[in-house]
Amino acid sequence: MTQSQLIQQTLHTLAYIGVREVCVAAGARNAPLVSALLACSGVKVWNFFEERSAAFFALGRIMADRRPVAVLTTSGTAAAELLPATIEAHYQNLPLVLVTADRPKSYRGSGAPQAIEQAGLFGVYATIVGDWDATDESHEGLCSDGPMHLNVCLDEPLETNVAGVDFSSAPPPPTYEDGPPAPLQCDLVLAAGIHPEDAVHVAALLARLDAPIIAEATANLHGFPELQPLLIPGGERALQSARPAHVLRIGAVPSWRWWRDLEALPKIKVTHITRGGFSGLARKENVETLGWENIHSTELARVDPPCGILRFEPDFEKFPESEPAWVRKIVNAIPAGSRVFLGNSLPIREFNLALQTTKPGLEFFANRGANGIDGLVSTFLGTSAVHPGECWLILGDLSALYDLAAPWVIAQLEHPRLRIVVINNGGGKIFSRVASMRALPEAARNVIENRHSLSFEPWAQLWGMEYLQTADVNDLEDLLAMPMVIEIRPDPLQTEGFWKDWQKPVIRPR
Numbered sequence: 001m002t003q004s005q006l007i008q009q010t011l012h013t014l015a016y017i018g019v020r021e022v023c024v025a026a027g028a029r030n031a032p033l034v035s036a037l038l039a040c041s042g043v044k045v046w047n048f049f050e051e052r053s054a055a056f057f058a059l060g061r062i063m064a065d066r067r068p069v070a071v072l073t074t075s076g077t078a079a080a081e082l083l084p085a086t087i088e089a090h091y092q093n094l095p096l097v098l099v100t101a102d103r104p105k106s107y108r109g110s111g112a113p114q115a116i117e118q119a120g121l122f123g124v125y126a127t128i129v130g131d132w133d134a135t136d137e138s139h140e141g142l143c144s145d146g147p148m149h150l151n152v153c154l155d156e157p158l159e160t161n162v163a164g165v166d167f168s169s170a171p172p173p174p175t176y177e178d179g180p181p182a183p184l185q186c187d188l189v190l191a192a193g194i195h196p197e198d199a200v201h202v203a204a205l206l207a208r209l210d211a212p213i214i215a216e217a218t219a220n221l222h223g224f225p226e227l228q229p230l231l232i233p234g235g236e237r238a239l240q241s242a243r244p245a246h247v248l249r250i251g252a253v254p255s256w257r258w259w260r261d262l263e264a265l266p267k268i269k270v271t272h273i274t275r276g277g278f279s280g281l282a283r284k285e286n287v288e289t290l291g292w293e294n295i296h297s298t299e300l301a302r303v304d305p306p307c308g309i310l311r312f313e314p315d316f317e318k319f320p321e322s323e324p325a326w327v328r329k330i331v332n333a334i335p336a337g338s339r340v341f342l343g344n345s346l347p348i349r350e351f352n353l354a355l356q357t358t359k360p361g362l363e364f365f366a367n368r369g370a371n372g373i374d375g376l377v378s379t380f381l382g383t384s385a386v387h388p389g390e391c392w393l394i395l396g397d398l399s400a401l402y403d404l405a406a407p408w409v410i411a412q413l414e415h416p417r418l419r420i421v422v423i424n425n426g427g428g429k430i431f432s433r434v435a436s437m438r439a440l441p442e443a444a445r446n447v448i449e450n451r452h453s454l455s456f457e458p459w460a461q462l463w464g465m466e467y468l469q470t471a472d473v474n475d476l477e478d479l480l481a482m483p484m485v486i487e488i489r490p491d492p493l494q495t496e497g498f499w500k501d502w503q504k505p506v507i508r509p510r
């Protein structure tokens, strides 16, 4: 097989898998694939100078549009940069397609320049679609769920004049038959990480089930009027008041502390309906995991007696400059029709507490597969890339520092009405919420929290984004129709006060 044929085979395989967008980070080894790709039709090419952002951006594109997206790298550590996004895609069961150019197989184990062990590089996190070079007689690609890895070995001279292919003429990827839904029972529902399109079906199921629901913002359920009587405010506090016998978890693994406590409560039965197949619990006892088709179940029963869950509303007005109160102000400022990405650590938790109902058309996303604070800006940009409305990212300062190169791609976006809200509390403040860490000496807390006094203004400048540091919520109205970094510095004493007030013990009425 010639190098041209090998490259064309690779492109046909991508088209067959259903790829219509490729995020490219170029080097010499993958230049033949890049130039052939640019000669293709029916495929959108995004360009990056570094691979980690490219992979997280691809992940965001998949999350939003629910199609496989490929990321194409050159050889060596460039390929290894894809690992964090691949792990996230694995736990979210998203079809991230990793195409890594490699040196010929004969270089393996030699330590020759830019020849690392790329075959199987992603271990359990990606299915190997192929490990091909020109000496292989024929190539058969293997389509699967979740991340897929295609390693393509190219010898010199590198061929840069390969004809493209038409991606849109590829046959549609195979679909699989679902099994029949099982009967469902529960007295408490936990919901998180549901795509807005799926949320319509989940809402119909939950309205019929008529059990109390603790939904995270990413469940995308707060906008359904029929669910309002069932949606319980108060998050963690409400959960601590509940005495359920049977919990139904729909979508992603919840971010509540209470979920972790469930490990040690084996008497509480847990049924999961998830696309990913992960139960999110280490215990096996009294746990069942069902396929997504079960959201169409028609045999439903609410367990009696009810779980007795109580409703709690935080008093944001009492501590108006605290971090949770600021998140509440942001919730109010986000216009209808926006897409919102929630950063891990405190922002997602505070947002879940602050959200009561949503305006029409709000859509929420987050990276809760492996809960990393890396790649959040890039994933957000991927989810925002073709969204016509405003796109908001709420994230912590360390999370933002992690992904400083992400805005590279903004110049390629169609409607960059981006609002990157950095809640700058001067470090990783989630650790000050963990009791065991609060007991540590100051020197240790300094290191663990990575305390700092950095400003995000130069970051905004570097990438040509507008910068706003605000202490006035009115500044969040009528924002410019351009990419913006909005830095918010909550009052640490008020934040302490808010949490002390909120954590008062739950008194159950007789």
Ligand SMILES: Cc1ncc(C[n+]2csc(CCOP(=O)(O)OP(=O)(O)O)c2C)c(N)n1
Binding pocket: 344, 345, 346, 347, 371, 372, 373, 374, 395, 396, 397, 398, 399, 400, 425, 427, 428, 429, 430, 431
């Ligand atoms: C890639 C990665 N490294 C480390 C962690 C562990 N971790 C969880 S939260 C956190 C601190 C986050 O700080 P920041 O983004 O400022 O948010 P805050 O805690 O202040 O809300 C760290 C380091 C992680 N989740 N992911």
